[in-house]
Every structure is written in C-alpha cells, then in structure tokens.
Amino acid sequence: MELGSVSTASKSSLALGLLSAFIVILLTTTFVRLSGAHAGALGASSAPPETYLPSISDIMIGTIQPRHERIWQAEQARDWDFAAYELGNLGGAFRRLGRAHPIEQNTSLPDMIESVTKQQLEDLKSAIDRKDDAEFGKAYDALSEACNSCHQALNHGTIVIGRPTGATQSDLIFGKAGR
Numbered sequence: 001m002e003l004g005s006v007s008t009a010s011k012s013s014l015a016l017g018l019l020s021a022f023i024v025i026l027l028t029t030t031f032v033r034l035s036g037a038h039a040g041a042l043g044a045s046s047a048p049p050e051t052y053l054p055s056i057s058d059i060m061i062g063t064i065q066p067r068h069e070r071i072w073q074a075e076q077a078r079d080w081d082f083a084a085y086e087l088g089n090l091g092g093a094f095r096r097l098g099r100a101h102p103i104e105q106n107t108s109l110p111d112m113i114e115s116v117t118k119q120q121l122e123d124l125k126s127a128i129d130r131k132d133d134a135e136f137g138k139a140y141d142a143l144s145e146a147c148n149s150c151h152q153a154l155n156h157g158t159i160v161i162g163r164p165t166g167a168t169q170s171d172l173i174f175g176k177a178g179r
C-alpha cells in the first residue's frame with residue numbers, strides 16, 4: 001500500500017516535471033517566434049518607402065495641362081509677366097517628363113519632346129516678350145498642335161488640346177501683382 005502510494009506519487013511528480021518542461025519549451029519557442037516577428041516588422045518599417053513615379057498621364061494632368069491653360073489665361077488678362085513665368089515652368093515640366101520617362105513605346109521621349117515643342121516654345125516666348133497678341137495666338141495654337149502631334153504619334157490621338165474656353169475657374173488673379 002505504502003509502496004504503491006510512493007510509486008503513484010513519483011509517477012505524478014514525473015508527469016508534473018514533464019508537463020512543466022513542456023510548458024517551458026512552449027513558452028520559449030513562442031517568445032522566440034514573437035521576437036522574430038517583431039524584428040521582421042521593425043525591419044519592414046525601416047526599409048525605404050517605395051518611390052512614387054508619376055505616370056505620363058499624371059504629369060500631363062498635374063503640370064503640363066494646367067500650365068498650358070494658365071499661359072492662355074494670363075495672356076487674356078494681359079499679364080505678360082505671369083505668362084512668361086508659366087511658360088518657363090512648362091518648359092521645365094517637359095524636361096522633367098523626359099527624365100522621368102526616357103523611353104515610351106520604344107521611342108525616346110526627351111527627343112520627341114524636343115522635336116515637337118522646341119520651336120513652338122521659342123515662338124511663344126518671343127510673342128510674350130514682345131507682348132504681341134496676334135503672334136501669341138498663332139504660337140499658342142502651334143503649341144497646342146505640338147501637344148496633339150505627340151498624342152497622335154504615341155497612339156493617344158483621342159486627347160485633343162486647343163484654346164481653353166469658358167469661364168476661368170482659377171483662383172489665380174492675373175494682372176494685379178504689385179498693385
């Protein structure tokens with residue numbers, strides 16, 4: 001009876017020992033896994049963020065098109081200074097477009113931009129410098145045709161650019177600078 005009870009006691013203490021060893025292993029592996037996952041999460045957050053490269057259409061809507069419109073609106077308000085300023089920005093936007101997307105449909109975009117817009121931008125600049133409305137109108141239309149010739153060449157002939165029409169919704173006030 002006594003022997004039996006001793007052996008039962010030692011059996012149960014062995015079981016208890018095994019159980020606590022099992023719990024220790026379980027806790028340890030869980031902790032290692034969790035700290036591994038934590039390190040992974042930290043690693044992910046310290047990785048550099050993915051760089052956003054605006055698409056050609058993003059750049060068109062975001063900068064090329066609004067500048068094209070503003071040049072027109074400024075001339076309508078006879079704010080030649082602003083027209084000159086915005087024309088410079090349009091040229092800069094075209095250069096950045098070429099750097100951001102050097103090749104489009106197996107064509108060099110910077111070369112394409114240069115060949116279709118260089119002369120037109122220069123003519124527009126000289127019309128603005130001379131404050132010549134008639135020359136401005138011609139040069140502006142020629143620039144819009146340049147926009148369209150590239151759209152056609154790159155299979156986007158559906159995008160047709162011309163003189164802005166309708167009331168200006170712009171919050172820019174032309175011709176009031178320095179007054």
Ligand code: HEC
Binds near residue numbers: 057068
């Ligand atoms: C060198 C070529 C080139 C020139 C020059 C060019 N574009 Fe574009 N434009 C494109 C291409 C290509 C797309 C279509 C991009 C796409 O959707 O993948 C486009 C798209 C557009 C769009 C439509 C964007 C949209 O998502 O709705 C507008 C608006 C636009 N261009 C305005 C202009 C204006 C205004 C000019 C001239 C001041 C101009 N573009 C000159 C190549 C050009």
